[in-house]
Amino acid sequence: MSNSIFLQKDLIEVFAKAKNVFVFTGAGASKESGLPTFREIDGEWKRFDPMTFATMEGFVHDPVLVWNMYRSRQKQIAQAQPNPGHITLACMESFYSDFLLVTQNVDDLHERAGSEKMVKIHGDAWQMRCLECSGIFDVRDQDFPEEFVMETLPKCPNCGGFCRPNIVWFGEYLCAETLCLATHHASICDLMIIVGTSGEVSNGYGFAEFACDNGAKIVEINPTEGLLTEYADFWVAEPAGEALPRIWGEVLSYEF
Ligand SMILES: [Zn+2]
Structure with missing residues (x-):
């Protein structure tokens, strides 16, 4: 691919002149904060069978096992810190007249970095959903046991019903309202920024196509080429935590 070679001033101009910005982030953004990814070759789905840990069938078969895995994930998230990529994206939202960050990540690093104009299309590791x-x-402040057993699994504070992690598992649909909102913003943006995602899940193609149809410039920031790279006008082959602060520093000093 040749789009990793471009003129820096052209890239900065695209950021500086954009008005409606759509950001799409994935596991690569959190990996820089030390959170393991799931879908990479050496990712967590090699250690944790997705049929066991990320399907409703797996959950029904052994809810204790599944809840304990998500509990350990929560502990990892609690120890991780937002990186300069998260912080730069949070700074960007007030600069543009229309801005939406759509993340596939279930951690809270974007929120802790200060992002407010954002949605999480794969759910939230800090939430549980009642099956009744x-x-x-939100379970962030729940006094959960160190390890769940069947008797101590989370119960609904409203109805006492059985609860599952509020994560979109394999074979499940994304929340229609969230997807609708994300698609709307993709279709009106004039700049789409893809950060740390190969785009193989979560309607990545759809977002990129809507953005393209609107004539948006597409910037991908990802060390490795992904399925959305073919849409990119600019492919910055670096980790977001390094590339975004540098780009943003130049955007802020851009002279119109
Ligand atoms: Zn309930």
Whole structure:
């Protein structure tokens, strides 16, 4: 691919002149904060069988095992810190008249970096959902046991029902309202920034095609080529934590 070779001033101009920005982030953004990814060749799905840990069938078969895996994931997230890529994206949102960050990550590093105009299309590792009343509850401050056993599994504070992690598992649909909102913003953006995702899941193609149809410039920031790279006008082959602060520093000093 030749789009990793471009003029830096052209890239900066695209950022500086954009008005409506759509950002799409994936596991690569959190990997720089030390959170393991799931889909890479050496990713967590090699250690944790997705049929066991990321399907409703697996959960019904052994909810204790699944809840304990998500509990350990929460502990990893709690120890991780937002990196300069997260922080730069949070700084960007007030610069543009329209901005939406759509993340596939279930951690809270974007929020902790200060992002507010954002949605999480794969759910949230800090939430549980009641299978009886469909209530969604934040578990961040819950006094959960170190290890769950069947008797201590999370119960719904409303109805006492059985709860599952509020994560979109394999074979499940994304939340229609969230997807609709994300698609709308992709279709009106004039700059789409793809960060740390190969784009193989979560309607990545759809977002990129809507953005292209609107004539948006597409910037991909990812050390490795992914499925969305073919859409990119600019492919910055670096980790976001290095590339984004550098680009943003130049954007802020851009003279119109
Ligand atoms: Zn309930």
